[in-house]
Amino acid sequence: MREMNMTIDTILSLLKEPVRIAVIAHILPDGDTIGSCLALADMLRAEGKSVSLFCQDTPSATLGFLYGLTDFKGEERIGQPYDLAIAVDCSDMERMGICSATFHNSRHTMNIDHHPGNACFAEANYVDPKTSATGEIIYRIAVRMPGPIGKHAAEALYTAISTDSGRFSFSNTTSDTYRIAAELVDCGINVEEINDFLYQSFRVERIRLLSKALGSLALYEDGKVALMTISRKDLLEAGAKDSDTESIVNYAKNIVGVKLGIFLREMPDGTTKASFRSKGDMDVNRLAGLFGGGGHKKASGANIAASLTVARDEILAEFHTRYKELV
Ligand SMILES: [Mn+2]
Numbered sequence: 612m613r614e615m616n617m618t619i620d621t622i623l624s625l626l627k628e629p630v631r632i633a634v635i636a637h638i639l640p641d642g643d644t645i646g647s648c649l650a651l652a653d654m655l656r657a658e659g660k661s662v663s664l665f666c667q668d669t670p671s672a673t674l675g676f677l678y679g680l681t682d683f684k685g686e687e688r689i690g691q692p693y694d695l696a697i698a699v700d701c702s703d704m705e706r707m708g709i710c711s712a713t714f715h716n717s718r719h720t721m722n723i724d725h726h727p728g729n730a731c732f733a734e735a736n737y738v739d740p741k742t743s744a745t746g747e748i749i750y751r752i753a754v755r756m757p758g759p760i761g762k763h764a765a766e767a768l769y770t771a772i773s774t775d776s777g778r779f780s781f782s783n784t785t786s787d788t789y790r791i792a793a794e795l796v797d798c799g800i801n802v803e804e805i806n807d808f809l810y811q812s813f814r815v816e817r818i819r820l821l822s823k824a825l826g827s828l829a830l831y832e833d834g835k836v837a838l839m840t841i842s843r844k845d846l847l848e849a850g851a852k853d854s855d856t857e858s859i860v861n862y863a864k865n866i867v868g869v870k871l872g873i874f875l876r877e878m879p880d881g882t883t884k885a886s887f888r889s890k891g892d893m894d895v896n897r898l899a900g901l902f903g904g905g906g907h908k909k910a911s912g913a914n915i916a917a918s919l920t921v922a923r924d925e926i927l928a929e930f931h932t933r934y935k936e937l938v
Contacts, residue, residue: 617737629694636666637701638708642774644700645670647745649679649767657758667708676808678763693717700745702726743783746771750791765798819849824859837863838873864888883915883922892938
């Protein structure tokens, strides 16, 4: 039977019996899903469990400093049954990608997440949308486990919380977020070193790509909209990868007076991936929805079946006609 909004006590009791446990991250993994999975695995192993980590996609090299990152399994073991499979930071079953086969084939299932629209798709669900990161929930479980939180787990949880809260700057950052971070610092982690790995270790190819993106900057609607583009040719010339485009959109959004930042990237098949970021009351979830995409109010995206210039013109036209609906 499915149960929603379980207590930490129930979750802890359900973690006691299973011996072979699968811990599953979401596709295109971020710091929260990876850090949360690693910390959960660490504490379950300390309890004598045999834990396997799953993620459909290879985690970003930025997270390479996290202990145990290479333990994540690719395709070879997917689909094998476990006593318990735990989906971490996944708002629905699809977020596990091909690793959902492991979830389906396991005897019991659990879902630990903080996304407001979580589908409560597991047998046991613990979803708290008031937390900045799934890492906060894993921390709450960790403090209730018999053993202390080890340094590796603390580093993983700090990474989870820092990345998902925008370095403790997004509106989801609460006093609890800071309290948990303080406790993790007391576990002996080196915050300066972690921040350096996470936020100050760019490949030169990424900086070259950023320079191309900045060179494409154009302002519209009396400076309320800033738009940047990257073509396949730009990527090639910079020697950059698609993952190097991550968060470039913020440079557009962060300009004084700009309400909407847009970043358009040409995909290998000639279509366009659009990223939208807003300041203030602009609802970019709705804007993305006009193009079959979605996301959150202040951060969203869409895949548009058109070239960069056609996609740009369509977006600017929609924005111009619907401006009043979006603010
Ligand atoms: Mn998250």
